[in-house]
Amino acid sequence: MKAARTALVFALLAGAAGCSRIEPWVKPYERENLADPIMAWDRDPVSSSYMRHVYEAREGARGGGGAAGGGCGCN
Amino acid sequence: MQLIRAAALLLAFLPGAAGAGVLPEDRADLMWHYYDGGGVTIDGPSLLVRKKFAEKYAVSASYYVDMVSSASIDVVTTASRYEEERTQYGVGFEYLRGKVTYAASFSRSSEKDYDADTANFSISQDMFGDLTTVALLFSLGKDDVTRRGDPAFADQIDRRIYGVDVTQIATKNLVLGFSFETIAEEGFLNNPYRQVRFADAGDPRGYGYEFERYPRTRTGNALAVRARWYLPYRAALQGDYRFYTDTWEIRSHTGEVAYTHPLDERLTFDVHYRYYQQSAAEFYSDLFPTANFQNFLARDKELASLKSHTVGFGVAWEFKPPRFDFFGKAALNLKYDRILFRYDDFRDLRVTGLAPGSEPRYQFNADVVRLFVSGWF
Numbered sequence: 001m002k003a004a005r006t007a008l009v010f011a012l013l014a015g016a017a018g019c020s021r022i023e024p025w026v027k028p029y030e031r032e033n034l035a036d037p038i039m040a041w042d043r044d045p046v047s048s049s050y051m052r053h054v055y056e057a058r059e060g061a062r063g064g065g066g067a068a069g070g071g072c073g074c075n
Numbered sequence: 076m077q078l079i080r081a082a083a084l085l086l087a088f089l090p091g092a093a094g095a096g097v098l099p100e101d102r103a104d105l106m107w108h109y110y111d112g113g114g115v116t117i118d119g120p121s122l123l124v125r126k127k128f129a130e131k132y133a134v135s136a137s138y139y140v141d142m143v144s145s146a147s148i149d150v151v152t153t154a155s156r157y158e159e160e161r162t163q164y165g166v167g168f169e170y171l172r173g174k175v176t177y178a179a180s181f182s183r184s185s186e187k188d189y190d191a192d193t194a195n196f197s198i199s200q201d202m203f204g205d206l207t208t209v210a211l212l213f214s215l216g217k218d219d220v221t222r223r224g225d226p227a228f229a230d231q232i233d234r235r236i237y238g239v240d241v242t243q244i245a246t247k248n249l250v251l252g253f254s255f256e257t258i259a260e261e262g263f264l265n266n267p268y269r270q271v272r273f274a275d276a277g278d279p280r281g282y283g284y285e286f287e288r289y290p291r292t293r294t295g296n297a298l299a300v301r302a303r304w305y306l307p308y309r310a311a312l313q314g315d316y317r318f319y320t321d322t323w324e325i326r327s328h329t330g331e332v333a334y335t336h337p338l339d340e341r342l343t344f345d346v347h348y349r350y351y352q353q354s355a356a357e358f359y360s361d362l363f364p365t366a367n368f369q370n371f372l373a374r375d376k377e378l379a380s381l382k383s384h385t386v387g388f389g390v391a392w393e394f395k396p397p398r399f400d401f402f403g404k405a406a407l408n409l410k411y412d413r414i415l416f417r418y419d420d421f422r423d424l425r426v427t428g429l430a431p432g433s434e435p436r437y438q439f440n441a442d443v444v445r446l447f448v449s450g451w452f
Contacts, residue, residue, distance in 0.1 A: 064299035
């Protein structure tokens with residue numbers, strides 16, 4: 001229940017922040033560089049999901065980069 | 076349940092939708108992938124298509140094949156070379172309402188002795204003047220494990236993944252990302268073919284084999300942070316770090332740096348370096364003192380203490396397809412990675428004539444290639 005209460009407080013704060021409209025410190029017209037395709041986290045999903053699979057089949061750690069499907073073809 | 080309740084509360088109080096988010100572009104990718112390392116060759120095609128409708132809905136479909144030819148060190152020391160194929164299909168749906176994107180996807184992977192179904196759900200919201208994007212992820216997986224030559228054997232794995240992902244615009248040239256994932260698995264988590272070795276003075280080699288035995292539950296947590304900078308001369312630099320730990324006592328650190336450099340409007344180069352290290356699972360041993368030494372036994376090199384280094388580069392060439400007006404633009408991509416795997420406590424048993432446990436440490440290098448054409452329509 002403690003976790004739920006903490007989440008509630010956080011959610012109320014987030015809700016209140018939404019009402020008061022936090023002033024964005026990077027204005028929409030200043031986001032030209034961020035919108036450049038070279039700034040995408042994952043420019044080629046078909047390739048990056050494959051590489052995640054390559055690592056997950058050969059290393060013990062998983063997660064932290066988006067959910068990948070099961071099965072590994074690595075027996 | 077507590078996590079789900081907290082997530083539901085959080086969603087209920089998120090700021091209301093006031094503007095509009097964006098769905099990813101319409102795009103098709105056709106890829107050929109190739110992996111060669113440690114006696115294993117895997118290649119095959121992969122296809123991914125995404126299409127938007129009315130700027131509110133998006134659907135995606137994927138198809139992926141692994142054609143495996145394996146003479147890995149496990150195979151050459153305890154079994155015989157084999158070939159097999161794995162096929163994976165996936166479909167996805169996204170719905171954008173204001174600044175909230177709801178997504179669901181499903182994938183099915185099939186092999187002769189292993190089937191896996193995975194369903195993913197996510198909800199993401201842009202907030203605080205679109206400087207912050209918060210996403211909650213949930214994934215449900217069910218695997219069916221069988222063993223060739225043993226029709227009596229059948230078991231399952233249930234998998235649940237809970238995740239939170241936050242992307243934060245920090246400055247007009249810097250974006251940050253944080254993610255946390257919990258992965259809970261229950262069922263038959265070992266490989267039905269793999270064996271562990273134990274010291275056996277009665278065997279001419281000095282050791283014998285028995286099947287490995289893992290706990291039936293595993294819970295892992297991954298915490299990742301990343302940052303991407305836009306450099307003053309139109310290039311991008313990214314840094315990533317991930318910490319992972321689980322109930323099998325594997326702890327790992329992953330670090331990566333990547334650099335993207337567009338030469339002109341058509342040509343873009345990428346280079347990256349990745350470092351990975353992990354400690355061994357608590358029930359892992361390269362050589363157990365006796366047969367049936369403890370409840371759980373593993374000699375899977377994936378659970379050994381290991382390090383890997385990856386150096387990779389990529390080149391993308393954008394062009395206007397001459398005959399397919401349907402595509403506004405297209406790109407030809409080539410990506411190559413070389414991965415060096417180094418094991419601290421997994422011995423190379425192909426080297427014989429040495430006292431058990433004194434064989435050289437195993438290591439191998441892998442070449443990974445992706446050649447793909449992308450079209451935007």
